[in-house]
């Protein structure tokens with residue numbers, strides 16, 4: 442579906458299914474867990490990338506670009522969504538992929554190519570310079586001018602899109618929840634979500650990275666920018682986002698330890714909600730583990746955002 446306005450996007454977002462899940466550990470801790478199924482918001486452009494790309498596409502169109510360029514790995518949810526958005530909104534897309542072109546493309550990249558994305562492979566060493574002017578200038582010289590979206594859609598436009606998700610959640614539940622959780626890679630989504638919900642509602646991010654170093658700084662800076670641009674900037678110390686770092690289970694894209702595989706199998710069997718291996722499984726494992734530790738006050742009503750990523754399951758050896 443083509444979305445033409447913020448109001449239309451809010452309307453769609455406010456109708457995303459919210460599913461209550463019952464697990465023994467949650468019942469025992471006296472808390473209620475609602476999974477907001479943003480993995481179902483759109484068949485091709487699923488999860489948080491649906492929101493993160495919205496204002497990027499708007500901005501690119503307003504600025505008169507016909508080519509969108511971004512970066513990612515062979516299983517990137519972001520490149521997959523970008524290719525889908527490009528096809529739908531009539532942009533050419535170019536995906537700069539980390540590593541050599543393999544003999545056989547991943548299912549992610551096969552889709553992307555089928556949707557018209559041009560794939561350019563660069564070595565891992567060169568990929569590390571993806572944010573540097575020289576590499577970008579070289580790409581411009583070769584492919585013409587483009588609207589640049591950072592890896593993962595990690596820019597202010599991306600965060601603004603996620604802010605709409607937060608606003609839609611308020612509309613949908615009319616404030617009847619106590620906290621909202623999301624998995625964090627770059628932290629852009631957490632910053633946007635936190636800025637979109639009421640200040641009294643904590644937005645809790647579960648980092649999937651091992652040495653997240655500057656993640657908190659990124660969230661803080663992005664959140665602050667949203668407050669300033671929205672005219673709601675108050676004292677710098679008033680924030681409603683939190684970051685929890687203990688549930689990365691070895692780090693980004695690492696092979697799952699057995700306890701996580703076990704949790705994944707059990708969760709899917711009991712709830713019939715499919716999870717992705719990189720992000721959502723770790724967030725839910727974190728939420729449930731914290732419930733067992735008594736972290737959530739009894740009577741809590743927690744919303745977990747299902748940020749999608751299911752296309753990436755195809756590249757993962759499921760337990």
Ligand SMILES: *Cc1c(COP(=O)(O)O)cnc(C)c1O
Pocket residue numbers: 488489490518519593595624625626627628629630631717720721748749750751
């Ligand atoms: C990209 C992605 C995230 C991480 O979003 P950030 O804004 O980078 O923190 C979380 N979940 C899924 C499924 C994703 O694809």
